[in-house]
Amino acid sequence: MRKPLSYSLATLALALFSGLSSAQSEAPSGAPLAEHIATVIEAQPIKRVDPKYPPTSARKSQEGWVKVSFVINKDGEVEDPVVQDSSGLKAFEKATLRAVKRWQYSPAIQDGEAIQQCRNMVQIDFRLAGSSGVTRKFMRRYKAVSEAITNKDLPLAAELIAEMRDDQLWNHTESAYFWLADSYYAKATDDTVRELKSVRRALAVDTDAVRTSTKQYLLEREFVLSINESEYNEAMKAYDKLEKIADEKPEQLAQLAPYAEKVKELVKGNEPMIRKASINEDGRVFHQLSRNAFALDIAEGDLDEVQIRCDNKLSRYTAVSKSQWHIPSSWGQCSVYVSGSPGAQFEVVEVGDYIGEI
Template identity: 50%
Template sequence: MLIRLPILVLLSCSFPAFAEQAEIARLIETTISAKPIERVPPKFPLRAAKQGQEGWVKMSFVIDKQGNVVEPIIEDSSGIKGFEKAAISAIKQWKYDPAIQDGKAIEQCKSTVQLDFRLQGKVGVTGKFYRKYKKINDAIAEKNYLLAEQLLNELLDKNLWNMYENDWYWLADAIYAKATNDKERELNSVSRASNGGEKTLGNDNYLYILQRKFSLQIQHQLYAYALKTYQQMQKVKGSEELIAQYTKYANNIKALISSDEILIRKASINERGHVNHQLTRNRFQLSNVQGPLKELEIRCDNKRSRYTAAEDSIWSIPANWGKCNVFFKGAENTKFNIVELANKV
């Protein structure tokens, strides 16, 4: 089971000295992240084990002042509901020594984890999966998109995948989405296909997936995520030529984030009833809300707040709250714009 632990956060600030004094930097606030005491492993669903299924679940959660995990949110998964239920059940039993700020227990509000569900001895794809995968690829190559869609749906309905097959399925779906110019679907698929990395897809396919992911994230104004994908590319063996090509785009993103230009992301509530956005600035507002948007929750490193989703409000987040994600909740397919405004110093 692969677990990604939260990062230690240190918040510090230096003040300018008076003219007649030497400049002194003062540590005014130290935050020590929560430390795990007990992390109960999820129970592998019996039905999934019998069918040879494997999968993964990515979650965000809050660690309260007593060290309990509260309000877990499933950000994404390999698509198997049994694994999602098992992951939620397990994580609610985890215990931590709470985060400490200036000697006092505080909430740790921006924690993430991925739980992997693996069976021993499962390596590579099965012959049955390979034959279906080849038919999908052949149909896409022949531009028989109706057949390709049908075959993809048949394979998705069964969900009889191991980890390798999961990544290869979403690779095929991404290729289909690109061929049919469905950029939103392609972004979703490349994000899922990139989960296993080089081990499952091989070097060339993995670099292709990251390249498409980076490009699509920029097109969807997901700038913070695009910079993370760029960092992923840098770690892949043989990516030097690709990095040289994309460094200028990464630098352009950083310059855009630092500018006074307004950043707008078109967002839509997913089938789970929420959508997550990582802020690049500390001020934002909503516009062009189409549908029931119930509320938003801002989760920063060690602060969080919940609000009604008022379109005429501007949210200003103190810089010392650290990096922040916003979870928007509402009815599926509710559409709206997330407008990031220039930072106020």
């Protein structure tokens, strides 16, 4: 007769706690004791207002998504919401920002006192009931773009992609395949920045209509391109996702594994890490830090502000070339938001000690 499951769990729990107690009691008398730093309770949602579906987008059967970053202040209110990326439709971005500003949380608590919680990001999906698959018109256009790229008729491919972008008559599946097509074009024209952006947008769409083999291809490209752009945290996130779906092509993961190890060694080492960046059309650049100090080296154009968004601290500074910022350990993991004139070029130079999440 099989024993009840609760009995097995109780026995396992007893064994675990017995081992913990024994380990604590047998510690050498002269061993250093761990020092308590802080007890932090994360902010919890109280009210989340759903964004209103833009009427014009609904009439056109448009779907989309928006990734938004925001700060939760000591009163549990949302501050400084910023669109980090989207499927490309401005109407959805505006609707998301209006809704998120009305959200309310119980504030994060550190050692009994309310604190800011500054690294928060969610993706809002805009979906219509009954929408799935792709239309015949979209499929004809997608095949025409693919054929033009295959035939190396890149001017025609650029024209067709521009027409599809201008129409923006996409549901979620079409959005994924549009950005996939755009990534193919960017790769054919050696535009790595555009390819990386399009690859990430194709991956952001949660749909089973995209085959696993296509997702594997996209994650592999994100891994490689992120390394080329010195976005090492993003590269390792792509690698981790690839590990979870690599059963069909284990040889693909095996080829990338040595590069993943090299990334870990680099990030956790002492050599400066340099990322060349350019302010996008929305006037900003995001960068997740892996070290506890960094500097900006402005090469061309104007930068306005540097926001450092950490787990429990938000700080703003003017963007001064060659200045160096040091991150106190009490701030936690941090991301940098740099704003300025579109096209402005600069370098993010990370130095100091490893504080990342790899």
